Amino acid sequence: MSFLELTDVHKRYGPVAALAGVDLSVASGSRTAIVGPSGCGKTTLLRLIAGFEAPDRGRIVLDGEVLANGGAAVPAYRRGIGVVAQDGALFPHLSIADNIGFGMARGEDKRSERIVELAYIVGLDKAILKRRPHELSGGQQQRVALARAMAMKPRLMLLDEPFSALDTGLRASMRKAVAELLEAAGITTILVTHDQAEALSFASQVAVMRDGLFSQVGTPRELYLQPKDRMIAEFLGDAIILPAKIADGFASSPLGRIAVDTRERRDVARIMLRPEQVLLKRTSREGMSGTPEMLFGEVTESEFAGSMCTIAVRLLNSPDPPDAAAIGNTPLILRKPGMDTPVVGEIVRLTVSGKAHVFA
Numbered sequence: 001m002s003f004l005e006l007t008d009v010h011k012r013y014g015p016v017a018a019l020a021g022v023d024l025s026v027a028s029g030s031r032t033a034i035v036g037p038s039g040c041g042k043t044t045l046l047r048l049i050a051g052f053e054a055p056d057r058g059r060i061v062l063d064g065e066v067l068a069n070g071g072a073a074v075p076a077y078r079r080g081i082g083v084v085a086q087d088g089a090l091f092p093h094l095s096i097a098d099n100i101g102f103g104m105a106r107g108e109d110k111r112s113e114r115i116v117e118l119a120y121i122v123g124l125d126k127a128i129l130k131r132r133p134h135e136l137s138g139g140q141q142q143r144v145a146l147a148r149a150m151a152m153k154p155r156l157m158l159l160d161e162p163f164s165a166l167d168t169g170l171r172a173s174m175r176k177a178v179a180e181l182l183e184a185a186g187i188t189t190i191l192v193t194h195d196q197a198e199a200l201s202f203a204s205q206v207a208v209m210r211d212g213l214f215s216q217v218g219t220p221r222e223l224y225l226q227p228k229d230r231m232i233a234e235f236l237g238d239a240i241i242l243p244a245k246i247a248d249g250f251a252s253s254p255l256g257r258i259a260v261d262t263r264e265r266r267d268v269a270r271i272m273l274r275p276e277q278v279l280l281k282r283t284s285r286e287g288m289s290g291t292p293e294m295l296f297g298e299v300t301e302s303e304f305a306g307s308m309c310t311i312a313v314r315l316l317n318s319p320d321p322p323d324a325a326a327i328g329n330t331p332l333i334l335r336k337p338g339m340d341t342p343v344v345g346e347i348v349r350l351t352v353s354g355k356a357h358v359f360a
C-alpha cells in the first residue's frame with residue numbers, strides 16, 4: 001500500500017481548472033519529482049497536500065489517515081508535513097537558531113543541542129546561528145529552511161523549487177546533500193522543479209503534469225527512454241524524432257534500420273532517439289565510397305558551449321524515409337563533448353546505439 005495516495009483531486013480557481021482529477025501514489029521513504037510547464041498546477045497540488053487549501057473534490061490519504069475528502073480537510077498544522085518554499089520564507093526578525101527552532105515542539109528537550117545538530121546536518125556552521133536571515137547567502141537560507149522543516153520531524157517533506165535560487169554548482173551539490181539527508185532520515189519527499197535533469201537525478205519516481213493532470217508517472221529511466229508522447233519526450237531532454245516503418249522489432253528510418261523497444265508493432269509511426277544514442281566517427285568524402293550500407297552526414301553547424309557542444313548534421317545518403325516530406329532536409333541536432341567536436345564541413349559516419357522508442 002502506498003504512503004501517500006491522491007485520488008481524483010480537483011481544484012478550480014474561478015474559470016481555471018488548476019487540478020482536473022489528479023491520481024498519484026507515493027511509496028514510503030521514496031522521492032517523487034513533479035515536473036511540468038508553468039501554470040500546469042504543480043504548486044496547487046503541493047498546497048493541497050500541505051493543507052494550505054482544500055480540494056473541491058477528491059481524496060488525499062497519508063499513511064492511512066484521510067487528510068482531505070472534498071472540502072473536509074485536516075488543518076495544515078496537524079498534518080505533520082514539512083514544506084520548503086522557493087524563497088525559503090524565513091522569519092526575518094528571528095535569529096537563524098530561532099528560525100530552526102520554530103519547527104520544534106514547545107519545550108522540546110535539549111532544544112539548543114538539537115538546533116546545532118540540525119544546522120550541522122544541513123551543512124551550516126554553528127557560528128551563523130546568531131545571525132539574521134538577511135546576513136546569509138541564498139544557499140544558506142535554503143539550508144536553514146530545510147533544517148526548520150526537518151525540526152518538526154515531518155512524515156512527508158514537500159520541496160517547491162528549493163534549489164532554483166542557487167547557481168549551477170551549488171545547486172547540484174545541495175541537491176545531492178538534501179537527497180542523502182532525507183534518505184538517511186527516511187522521510188518521504190515530493191519535489192516540484194522546472195529542471196528536468198534535477199527531476200531525473202533526484203527522484204525515484206517522476207510525474208509529468210500537463211493542464212492539471214499527470215500525463216505520465218514512472219521511474220526516471222522509463223520517462224526518459226519511453227515517454228508516452230512527444231511533449232513528454234522533449235520536456236525531459238533533447239529528442240530526435242523521426243518517421244519510421246516498424247516491423248518485427250526494427251524500424252526502417254532516415255537513419256537506416258534501427259532496433260526498437262517493441263516487437264508487437266507493425267505500422268508507420270514516429271520513433272524517438274536521445275541524441276547521445278547517435279555516434280559519430282570522422283571520415284572524408286573518399287571514405288564514403290563503396291560502403292552503401294553505411295550512413296554518412298556533413299556537419300553544417302557547430303556551436304561551442306564548453307563541456308557539451310551542439311552540432312547539426314545533414315544526412316548525405318539517408319535511406320528513403322516512409323514520409324520523406326516530414327524529414328525533408330532537416331539536419332539532426334546532436335550534442336557532443338566540446339573537446340572533440342567535428343567542425344563545419346567535416347564528413348562523419350553515423351551509427352545508432354541502443355533501441356529507439358516507438359510512440360503510440
Ligand SMILES: Nc1ncnc2c1ncn2[C@@H]1O[C@H](COP(=O)(O)OP(=O)(O)OP(=O)(O)O)[C@@H](O)[C@H]1O
Pocket residue numbers: 013016017018036037038039040041042043044045
Ligand atoms: N490563488 C489563485 N487564484 C487564482 N488562480 C490561481 C491561484 N493559484 C493558482 N492559480 C492558477 O492555477 C493554475 C495553476 O497554478 P500553479 O501555481 O499551481 O501552477 P505551477 O505549475 O506551479 O506553475 P509555475 O511552474 O509557474 O509555478 C494557473 O493557471 C494559475 O494562474
